[in-house]
Amino acid sequence: MDNMYDRSPLWDRYGRTQVTKEAVADLANFKSNEVNFKLALWDPRVNGVRYLKTLIHALSSGLSAANWTRLRNIRNRTLGNPIAIRYDGETVCxxxxxxxxxxxxxxxxxxxxxxxxxxxxxxxxxxxxxxxxxxxxxxxxxxxxxxxxxxxxxxxxxxxxxxxxxxxxxxxxxxxxxxxxxxxxxxxxxxxxxxxxxxxxxxxxxxxxxxxxxxxxxxxxxxxxxxxxxxxxxxxxxxxxxxxxxxxxxxxxxxxxxxxxxxxxxxxxxxxxxxxxxxxxxxxxxxxxxxxxxxxxxxxx
The missing domain is CATH 3.40.50.150 (Vaccinia Virus protein VP39)
Incomplete structure:
Protein backbone atom coordinates (compact mmCIF):
# COMPACT_ATOMS: atom_id res chain seq x y z
CA MET A 1 0.00 0.00 0.00
CA ASP A 2 2.91 2.39 0.60
CA ASN A 3 3.57 2.37 -3.15
CA MET A 4 0.10 3.86 -3.76
CA TYR A 5 1.52 7.33 -3.13
CA ASP A 6 4.68 6.89 -5.18
CA ARG A 7 5.40 8.80 -8.37
CA SER A 8 3.62 8.04 -11.63
CA PRO A 9 5.59 6.63 -14.58
CA LEU A 10 5.53 10.14 -16.07
CA TRP A 11 7.08 11.73 -12.99
CA ASP A 12 9.51 8.85 -12.68
CA ARG A 13 10.78 9.89 -16.09
CA TYR A 14 10.90 13.59 -15.16
CA GLY A 15 12.82 12.72 -11.99
CA ARG A 16 15.48 10.98 -14.05
CA THR A 17 15.66 13.49 -16.92
CA GLN A 18 14.64 17.03 -15.94
CA VAL A 19 13.80 17.40 -12.26
CA THR A 20 16.85 15.48 -11.09
CA LYS A 21 18.41 15.58 -7.60
CA GLU A 22 21.33 17.53 -9.01
CA ALA A 23 19.09 20.04 -10.78
CA VAL A 24 16.86 20.82 -7.78
CA ALA A 25 19.90 21.37 -5.56
CA ASP A 26 20.96 24.40 -7.64
CA LEU A 27 18.75 27.41 -6.82
CA ALA A 28 20.65 29.93 -8.93
CA ASN A 29 18.80 29.43 -12.23
CA PHE A 30 16.10 26.80 -11.65
CA LYS A 31 13.23 29.20 -12.47
CA SER A 32 14.61 29.61 -15.99
CA ASN A 33 15.45 26.00 -16.78
CA GLU A 34 13.95 22.54 -17.11
CA VAL A 35 13.07 22.29 -13.40
CA ASN A 36 10.54 25.09 -13.43
CA PHE A 37 9.44 24.22 -16.95
CA LYS A 38 7.95 21.08 -15.38
CA LEU A 39 6.66 22.77 -12.23
CA ALA A 40 5.14 26.15 -13.06
CA LEU A 41 6.07 27.39 -16.52
CA TRP A 42 5.76 25.90 -20.00
CA ASP A 43 9.11 26.07 -21.74
CA PRO A 44 8.79 29.28 -23.79
CA ARG A 45 11.44 28.09 -26.25
CA VAL A 46 9.08 25.44 -27.65
CA ASN A 47 5.67 26.72 -26.53
CA GLY A 48 5.39 29.87 -28.59
CA VAL A 49 1.98 29.00 -30.05
CA ARG A 50 0.63 28.15 -26.59
CA TYR A 51 1.69 31.55 -25.29
CA LEU A 52 0.41 33.35 -28.40
CA LYS A 53 -3.02 31.76 -28.02
CA THR A 54 -3.00 32.64 -24.32
CA LEU A 55 -2.27 36.27 -25.23
CA ILE A 56 -5.11 36.28 -27.77
CA HIS A 57 -7.46 34.82 -25.15
CA ALA A 58 -6.45 37.42 -22.55
CA LEU A 59 -6.95 40.31 -24.96
CA SER A 60 -10.28 38.90 -26.12
CA SER A 61 -11.54 38.64 -22.56
CA GLY A 62 -11.03 42.38 -22.08
CA LEU A 63 -12.29 43.55 -25.47
CA SER A 64 -14.84 46.36 -25.26
CA ALA A 65 -18.31 46.04 -26.75
CA ALA A 66 -17.38 48.65 -29.37
CA ASN A 67 -14.30 46.68 -30.41
CA TRP A 68 -16.27 43.42 -30.56
CA THR A 69 -18.55 45.21 -33.01
CA ARG A 70 -15.55 46.43 -35.02
CA LEU A 71 -14.13 42.91 -35.12
CA ARG A 72 -17.40 41.28 -36.17
CA ASN A 73 -17.79 43.84 -38.96
CA ILE A 74 -14.60 42.50 -40.57
CA ARG A 75 -15.65 39.60 -42.79
CA ASN A 76 -13.33 36.88 -44.14
CA ARG A 77 -10.74 37.32 -41.36
CA THR A 78 -9.77 33.66 -41.44
CA LEU A 79 -8.35 33.71 -44.97
CA GLY A 80 -4.73 32.59 -44.78
CA ASN A 81 -5.22 30.14 -41.89
CA PRO A 82 -4.22 32.44 -38.97
CA ILE A 83 -3.21 31.13 -35.56
CA ALA A 84 -6.47 31.80 -33.73
CA ILE A 85 -8.76 30.91 -30.84
CA ARG A 86 -12.53 30.76 -30.43
CA TYR A 87 -14.00 33.25 -27.96
CA ASP A 88 -17.76 33.50 -27.41
CA GLY A 89 -18.24 31.75 -30.73
CA GLU A 90 -16.00 34.15 -32.64
CA THR A 91 -12.70 33.23 -34.33
CA VAL A 92 -10.05 35.69 -33.11
CA CYS A 93 -6.42 36.15 -34.17
Missing part, protein backbone atom coordinates in the same frame (compact mmCIF):
# COMPACT_ATOMS: atom_id res chain seq x y z
CA UNK A 94 -3.87 38.67 -32.90
CA UNK A 95 -3.55 40.50 -36.23
CA UNK A 96 -7.16 41.64 -36.28
CA UNK A 97 -7.23 42.36 -32.56
CA UNK A 98 -4.40 44.80 -33.21
CA UNK A 99 -6.27 46.18 -36.22
CA UNK A 100 -9.39 47.02 -34.21
CA UNK A 101 -7.28 48.70 -31.51
CA UNK A 102 -5.58 50.75 -34.23
CA UNK A 103 -8.86 51.77 -35.85
CA UNK A 104 -10.28 52.64 -32.42
CA UNK A 105 -7.31 54.93 -31.72
CA UNK A 106 -7.39 56.61 -35.13
CA UNK A 107 -11.17 57.09 -35.24
CA UNK A 108 -11.09 58.89 -31.88
CA UNK A 109 -9.08 61.71 -33.46
CA UNK A 110 -9.91 61.60 -37.17
CA UNK A 111 -13.24 61.56 -39.00
CA UNK A 112 -12.67 58.46 -41.13
CA UNK A 113 -16.00 58.46 -42.96
CA UNK A 114 -15.40 60.26 -46.23
CA UNK A 115 -11.64 60.48 -45.62
CA UNK A 116 -8.89 59.90 -48.17
CA UNK A 117 -6.30 57.63 -46.53
CA UNK A 118 -2.79 56.61 -47.54
CA UNK A 119 -0.88 53.80 -45.84
CA UNK A 120 2.88 53.41 -46.16
CA UNK A 121 3.78 49.73 -45.85
CA UNK A 122 0.48 47.87 -45.45
CA UNK A 123 1.77 44.30 -45.06
CA UNK A 124 -1.02 42.03 -46.28
CA UNK A 125 -3.63 44.74 -45.72
CA UNK A 126 -5.18 44.01 -42.33
CA UNK A 127 -5.55 47.69 -41.32
CA UNK A 128 -7.09 48.60 -44.67
CA UNK A 129 -9.47 45.65 -44.33
CA UNK A 130 -10.46 46.68 -40.80
CA UNK A 131 -10.93 50.35 -41.68
CA UNK A 132 -13.00 49.75 -44.81
CA UNK A 133 -15.14 47.26 -42.89
CA UNK A 134 -15.99 49.86 -40.25
CA UNK A 135 -15.88 53.23 -42.04
CA UNK A 136 -17.05 54.61 -45.36
CA UNK A 137 -13.69 56.05 -46.41
CA UNK A 138 -13.53 57.87 -49.74
CA UNK A 139 -10.47 55.99 -50.96
CA UNK A 140 -7.51 54.09 -49.54
CA UNK A 141 -4.06 54.25 -51.14
CA UNK A 142 -1.33 51.70 -50.32
CA UNK A 143 2.37 52.35 -50.96
CA UNK A 144 4.64 49.33 -50.72
CA UNK A 145 7.40 47.22 -52.19
CA UNK A 146 6.55 45.10 -55.22
CA UNK A 147 6.25 41.73 -53.49
CA UNK A 148 4.09 43.18 -50.73
CA UNK A 149 1.78 44.86 -53.23
CA UNK A 150 1.25 41.46 -54.84
CA UNK A 151 0.27 40.07 -51.44
CA UNK A 152 -1.96 42.92 -50.29
CA UNK A 153 -3.75 43.33 -53.62
CA UNK A 154 -4.49 39.60 -53.80
CA UNK A 155 -5.58 39.42 -50.17
CA UNK A 156 -7.79 42.51 -50.25
CA UNK A 157 -9.36 41.41 -53.54
CA UNK A 158 -10.35 38.17 -51.79
CA UNK A 159 -11.67 39.60 -48.49
CA UNK A 160 -13.39 42.84 -49.60
CA UNK A 161 -16.55 43.16 -51.61
CA UNK A 162 -16.45 44.85 -55.03
CA UNK A 163 -17.53 48.27 -53.75
CA UNK A 164 -14.90 48.26 -51.00
CA UNK A 165 -12.11 46.99 -53.22
CA UNK A 166 -12.82 49.69 -55.82
CA UNK A 167 -11.72 52.24 -53.22
CA UNK A 168 -8.25 50.69 -52.78
CA UNK A 169 -5.34 51.85 -54.94
CA UNK A 170 -1.89 50.24 -54.99
CA UNK A 171 1.30 52.23 -55.64
CA UNK A 172 4.91 51.09 -55.99
CA UNK A 173 7.51 53.19 -54.20
CA UNK A 174 8.61 54.67 -57.53
CA UNK A 175 5.28 56.57 -57.60
CA UNK A 176 5.61 58.20 -54.16
CA UNK A 177 6.52 61.71 -55.36
CA UNK A 178 3.69 61.85 -57.89
CA UNK A 179 1.13 60.42 -55.48
CA UNK A 180 1.80 63.00 -52.78
CA UNK A 181 2.06 65.79 -55.35
CA UNK A 182 -1.30 65.00 -56.94
CA UNK A 183 -3.36 64.07 -53.87
CA UNK A 184 -4.30 65.44 -50.46
CA UNK A 185 -4.98 62.98 -47.66
CA UNK A 186 -6.91 63.35 -44.44
CA UNK A 187 -4.81 60.58 -42.88
CA UNK A 188 -1.49 58.85 -43.46
CA UNK A 189 -0.93 55.54 -41.66
CA UNK A 190 2.38 53.87 -40.84
CA UNK A 191 2.42 50.70 -38.76
CA UNK A 192 5.69 48.92 -38.10
CA UNK A 193 7.54 49.98 -41.25
CA UNK A 194 9.25 53.33 -40.59
CA UNK A 195 11.44 51.44 -38.10
CA UNK A 196 12.60 49.07 -40.87
CA UNK A 197 13.49 51.76 -43.42
CA UNK A 198 16.73 53.61 -43.91
CA UNK A 199 16.54 56.81 -41.87
CA UNK A 200 16.84 58.91 -45.03
CA UNK A 201 13.79 57.14 -46.50
CA UNK A 202 11.70 57.70 -43.38
CA UNK A 203 12.64 61.39 -43.32
CA UNK A 204 11.71 61.69 -47.00
CA UNK A 205 8.28 60.21 -46.31
CA UNK A 206 7.74 62.57 -43.36
CA UNK A 207 8.55 65.53 -45.62
CA UNK A 208 5.91 64.35 -48.14
CA UNK A 209 3.40 63.81 -45.35
CA UNK A 210 4.03 67.32 -44.00
CA UNK A 211 3.07 68.78 -47.38
CA UNK A 212 0.10 66.61 -48.35
CA UNK A 213 -1.60 65.21 -45.25
CA UNK A 214 -3.81 66.50 -42.45
CA UNK A 215 -3.11 63.71 -39.94
CA UNK A 216 -0.41 61.07 -39.41
CA UNK A 217 -0.83 57.89 -37.37
CA UNK A 218 2.39 56.09 -36.43
CA UNK A 219 2.69 52.76 -34.60
CA UNK A 220 6.28 51.55 -34.30
CA UNK A 221 8.82 50.32 -31.71
CA UNK A 222 10.44 52.97 -29.51
CA UNK A 223 13.93 51.69 -30.26
CA UNK A 224 16.14 48.65 -30.78
CA UNK A 225 16.88 45.74 -28.45
CA UNK A 226 19.53 43.05 -28.07
CA UNK A 227 17.77 40.40 -25.98
CA UNK A 228 18.96 37.18 -27.60
CA UNK A 229 16.81 35.10 -25.23
CA UNK A 230 13.72 36.11 -27.22
CA UNK A 231 14.52 34.21 -30.40
CA UNK A 232 18.16 33.12 -30.17
CA UNK A 233 18.84 35.48 -33.10
CA UNK A 234 17.46 32.67 -35.23
CA UNK A 235 17.76 34.64 -38.48
CA UNK A 236 21.47 35.14 -37.98
CA UNK A 237 23.81 37.93 -36.89
CA UNK A 238 23.67 39.62 -40.28
CA UNK A 239 19.93 40.25 -39.96
CA UNK A 240 20.43 41.56 -36.42
CA UNK A 241 23.10 43.97 -37.64
CA UNK A 242 20.89 45.16 -40.50
CA UNK A 243 17.93 45.70 -38.17
CA UNK A 244 20.03 47.76 -35.78
CA UNK A 245 20.93 50.18 -38.58
CA UNK A 246 17.37 50.97 -39.73
CA UNK A 247 14.82 53.50 -38.60
CA UNK A 248 14.87 56.85 -36.84
CA UNK A 249 15.18 55.44 -33.31
CA UNK A 250 18.25 53.24 -32.94
CA UNK A 251 18.91 53.48 -29.18
CA UNK A 252 19.19 50.09 -27.48
CA UNK A 253 16.32 49.91 -24.99
CA UNK A 254 15.37 47.42 -22.28
CA UNK A 255 12.02 46.65 -23.85
CA UNK A 256 10.95 44.66 -20.78
CA UNK A 257 11.22 47.74 -18.52
CA UNK A 258 8.08 49.86 -18.77
CA UNK A 259 9.84 52.93 -17.38
CA UNK A 260 12.63 52.64 -19.93
CA UNK A 261 10.06 52.34 -22.72
CA UNK A 262 8.09 55.30 -21.34
CA UNK A 263 11.24 57.45 -21.25
CA UNK A 264 12.18 56.47 -24.82
CA UNK A 265 8.65 57.25 -25.99
CA UNK A 266 9.47 60.98 -25.61
CA UNK A 267 12.04 60.55 -28.38
CA UNK A 268 9.46 58.61 -30.40
CA UNK A 269 6.92 61.44 -30.28
CA UNK A 270 9.53 63.97 -31.37
CA UNK A 271 11.09 61.80 -34.07
CA UNK A 272 7.88 61.29 -36.04
CA UNK A 273 6.64 64.88 -35.92
CA UNK A 274 6.39 65.72 -39.65
CA UNK A 275 7.03 69.47 -39.38
CA UNK A 276 6.87 72.69 -37.38
CA UNK A 277 3.17 73.20 -38.13
CA UNK A 278 2.32 69.80 -36.71
CA UNK A 279 1.54 68.69 -33.16
CA UNK A 280 0.92 65.40 -31.42
CA UNK A 281 -2.74 65.20 -30.39
CA UNK A 282 -2.80 61.67 -28.92
CA UNK A 283 -0.27 59.03 -27.91
CA UNK A 284 -0.06 55.83 -25.89
CA UNK A 285 1.64 52.50 -25.52
CA UNK A 286 0.09 49.93 -27.86
CA UNK A 287 -2.06 47.18 -26.43
CA UNK A 288 -0.26 43.99 -27.41
CA UNK A 289 3.45 44.83 -27.40
CA UNK A 290 4.93 46.81 -24.49
CA UNK A 291 7.74 48.42 -26.50
CA UNK A 292 5.54 49.75 -29.32
CA UNK A 293 4.16 53.28 -29.14
CA UNK A 294 1.40 54.91 -31.16
CA UNK A 295 0.86 58.59 -31.87
CA UNK A 296 -1.56 60.73 -33.86
CA UNK A 297 -0.28 63.99 -35.29
CA UNK A 298 -2.27 66.86 -36.81
CA UNK A 299 -1.26 69.61 -39.19
CA UNK A 300 -2.53 72.88 -37.69
CA UNK A 301 -1.95 75.09 -40.72
Missing amino acids: LDYLQAVFEVEFMSAGVELDGAAVVEIGAGYGRTCHAMLSNHDVADYHIIDLENLLTLSSGYLRAVLDDEQFAKVHFHPVADVAALFRDHRFELCVNIDSFAEMNAETAHAYLARIAESCRHLYVNNPVGKYMDKSLDGHSQGNEVVALALRTGLLRDIVDIHDNRAVEAQSRKFVTAYLPGDDWRCVAESRTVAWPYYWQALYRNDR
